[in-house]
Amino acid sequence: MKQIDYIIVGGGFAGFFLAHQLQKENRSFVIFNGRQISGSYISAGVCNPVILKRFSTFWKSKEQMDYLETIFSEIESYTGKNYIIHEPVARIFHDEAEKKQWLKNSKKEDLKSFLDNDFITLESVENPLESGVVKNSCRIDVENFFKDMFQYFDAKGVLINESFDHNLVDFDNSTYKDLQFKHIVFCEGIHTKDNPYFDTIPILPNKGHCLEVKIDRAIDPYIIKKKHFLFSLSEDRFYYGGTYDRFDQTSDINSEFVQELETGLQAFYKGNYSINKVRTAFRATVDDRRPILGTHPEFKNLHIFNGLGARGVLNGTYFSKVMCDYLEKDLDLDPEVDVKRFYE
Numbered sequence: 001m002k003q004i005d006y007i008i009v010g011g012g013f014a015g016f017f018l019a020h021q022l023q024k025e026n027r028s029f030v031i032f033n034g035r036q037i038s039g040s041y042i043s044a045g046v047c048n049p050v051i052l053k054r055f056s057t058f059w060k061s062k063e064q065m066d067y068l069e070t071i072f073s074e075i076e077s078y079t080g081k082n083y084i085i086h087e088p089v090a091r092i093f094h095d096e097a098e099k100k101q102w103l104k105n106s107k108k109e110d111l112k113s114f115l116d117n118d119f120i121t122l123e124s125v126e127n128p129l130e131s132g133v134v135k136n137s138c139r140i141d142v143e144n145f146f147k148d149m150f151q152y153f154d155a156k157g158v159l160i161n162e163s164f165d166h167n168l169v170d171f172d173n174s175t176y177k178d179l180q181f182k183h184i185v186f187c188e189g190i191h192t193k194d195n196p197y198f199d200t201i202p203i204l205p206n207k208g209h210c211l212e213v214k215i216d217r218a219i220d221p222y223i224i225k226k227k228h229f230l231f232s233l234s235e236d237r238f239y240y241g242g243t244y245d246r247f248d249q250t251s252d253i254n255s256e257f258v259q260e261l262e263t264g265l266q267a268f269y270k271g272n273y274s275i276n277k278v279r280t281a282f283r284a285t286v287d288d289r290r291p292i293l294g295t296h297p298e299f300k301n302l303h304i305f306n307g308l309g310a311r312g313v314l315n316g317t318y319f320s321k322v323m324c325d326y327l328e329k330d331l332d333l334d335p336e337v338d339v340k341r342f343y344e
């Protein structure tokens with residue numbers, strides 16, 4: 001029987017950022033990752049502290065942005081790469097009223113470090129009313145981040161590429177197959193619905209589609225935002241997405257959303273392009289827009305880290321530290337994120 005401190009179930013943003021934190025604490029763990037659909041792998045990886053509809057900000061955005069550099073430089077110390085790409089968001093303005101609103105909000109205390117009041121004109125897309133730049137926003141190289149994290153934890157012998165079977169947990173002996181654990185942390189995204197210990201937690205799947213597009217010339221080095229995000233993946237490929245759909249819970253590509261993406265792209269990108277790939281997956285969202293952290297009310301060694309919503313990178317990095325401090329240092333959880341809110 002192998003003795004370990006933690007079993008982590010799920011190898012998306014939540015699972016890997018938590019593994020990173022536990023590794024810093026010198027804890028032993030394994031990561032189970034099955035073949036279930038993961039939103040993390042198709043995510044745009046955008047880290048943006050501003051709500052681009054209203055030019056406002058959100059709960060803990062500054063703390064989350066401040067923590068990004070720290071966590072990615074820690075990860076760099078063992079993978080050898082830093083995955084932050086410092087290309088900021090450039091929001092194309094739809095009308096003069098938006099520009100006015102941006103300038104007004106850029107004077108507010110919580111937004112002045114984010115809303116740049118020097119507007120720019122992008123060359124590769126139509127933006128007749130210019131674009132506003134979100135200072136300090138960036139994105140993560142999602143493809144290489146996961147490639148390297150899988151390789152790193154696999155080489156350490158802690159990655160188990162199989163689905164975790166909830167029915168095989170033996171609570172009397174704290175064992176799962178040949179593993180003796182102290183804790184299990186479920187980081188299963190929308191698959192929490194199949195977890196008999198946490199299936200009453202109201203995670204709402206929000207389906208997203210995105211495109212990988214082939215182009216003949218590079219676009220400006222920004223995360224360009226009109227209806228969706230557009231940015232370069234390489235000289236001749238870009239990412240465009242993603243859509244939001246709360247209703248369709250199948251894993252099929254839905255042509256209605258592919259059409260929405262094509263129409264959105266054609267509205268401002270006038271170059272030639274062809275679609276390489278269409279991908280779809282789900283975000284695990286919560287009505288109150290707060291992540292879910294904490295412990296099962298009855299089984300005190302079963303925990304959940306979920307509900308990262310549309311901000312898997314910012315929520316995942318920041319709250320993985322909160323989750324680890326809660327588990328390892330017995331620090332209290334903010335009631336706004338505590339899973340207890342669903343049991344009261």
Ligand SMILES: Cc1cc2nc3c(=O)[nH]c(=O)nc-3n(C[C@H](O)[C@H](O)[C@H](O)COP(=O)(O)OP(=O)(O)OC[C@H]3O[C@@H](n4cnc5c(N)ncnc54)[C@H](O)[C@@H]3O)c2cc1C
Pocket residue numbers: 009010011012013014015032033034035036037038039040041042043044045046047162163164165187188189190191192207208209210241242243280281282283284305306307308309310311312313314
């Ligand atoms: C189109 C799209 C674009 C997005 N863009 C952005 C963006 O720009 N910026 C951003 O921050 N976020 C973005 N997101 C959101 C982000 O992807 C999610 O917040 C993130 O995926 C949540 O990560 P997670 O680890 O909680 O869940 P998931 O990514 O769903 O990962 C869960 C993992 O657990 C595994 N699993 C589940 N159950 C089991 C089991 N029983 N046994 C073993 N393994 C199991 C699954 O296989 C999966 O790998 C986007 C999402 C989509 C769909």
